[in-house]
């Protein structure tokens with residue numbers, strides 16, 4: 501069980517009125533602060549906003565940008581949208597998985613690096629695309645993708 | 650809102666109807682004695698329109714009849730046109746992929762000559778993700794469970810995929826489930842992997858609910874519905890109990 505900085509959760513909760521409509525922005529801030537949504541934090545959110553824990557959990561599980569397990573400090577996302585897929589995203593995935601020893605959706609044991617897929621980043625002209633912490637790298641080959649690491 | 654007494658007229662399968670403005674197509678069809686298969690719809694719960702089994706055709710369009718409010722005169726609906734039947738068969742195949750052993754779905758499949766697609770039944774768990782359980786729980790006064798996740802991963806669960814912490818053991822979810830996916834026992838009460846006590850009715854001794862459930866209802870000194878009805882009638886008419894038929 502992870503140890504959670506309760507005062508940080510408290511500050512995030514204090515920064516907004518305790519109303520259900522702030523559920524998503526609060527979850528996003530907790531995700532940004534902890535790189536995942538710790539259980540204690542979710543329960544604290546439910547209590548403060550008076551939203552049932554089941555709904556908090558459901559919302560938390562719906563968005564790809566939110567996760568229950570810690571994401572890597574650096575995040576590589578490989579676009580698997582149609583355009584990227586047609587232009588060889590599959591080979592990028594293979595090459596990155598091999599290089600990093602990770603499967604898609606996993607984070608390295610030391611928490612340094614995460615590998616994820618995403619559906620269309622809106623940069624189809626640059627397909628295939630990989631982002632590193634949000635920076636877009638386009639027209640990649642399996643070799644060039646390895647250089648990103 | 651002055652529509653209360655307005656009527657809407659039209660036809661379903663060629664038969665004329667006159668319905669209150671805003672009534673659903675499904676209820677109106679039922680009133681004419683027509684059967685439209687439904688699954689996510691439950692008469693006592695807010696509609697959600699997610700299963701699409703109740704599709705009906707109107708002028709080449711497909712409508713989910715459980716969610717379609719009748720608002721304009723002269724519409725003509727077909728519950729069994731080739732388009733409607735084809736759509737229903739398609740939906741049925743998807744639902745069967747989720748619950749391949751469900752008797753109701755298999756019955757409909759037999760009528761429509763549809764078989765479950767064996768390539769799709771992979772990972773079938775008997776839950777069709779209709780959310781009736783979630784709506785029933787909310788209507789009962791809790792929100793202990795929810796649909797969690799996206800796409801094929803989506804499933805009914807308590808927070809953290811554990812026994813729902815806010816569950817009071819009322820079993821409303823399980824009773825509302827059309828496929829019997831939620832395992833439970835009425836007596837002794839057990840649901841979502843937890844056992845609950847059952848409080849006996851102080852008058853007749855029959856179990857009337859879990860203590861948690863009674864607390865949620867917020868009624869002081871509760872008695873079971875049958876006894877309440879009997880007490881109420883007695884108090885109204887001052888007649889001996891024996892003059893009322895058993896509830």
Ligand code: SF4
Pocket residue numbers: 785786787789791792793794813815816817818819820821822823840
């Ligand atoms: S048994 Fe629990 S989960 Fe089911 S409806 Fe009742 S409170 Fe909700």
Ligand code: SF4
Pocket residue numbers: 775776777778779780781782783805825826827828829830831
């Ligand atoms: S458990 Fe039953 S009621 Fe709930 S979504 Fe699944 S099929 Fe529907």
Ligand code: FES
Pocket residue numbers: 579580581582583584585619620621622623624625627629
């Ligand atoms: S498909 Fe990859 S950016 Fe659009």
Ligand code: FES
Pocket residue numbers: 686687688689690697698699700701702703704713714715716
């Ligand atoms: S019964 Fe109408 S959409 Fe499910």
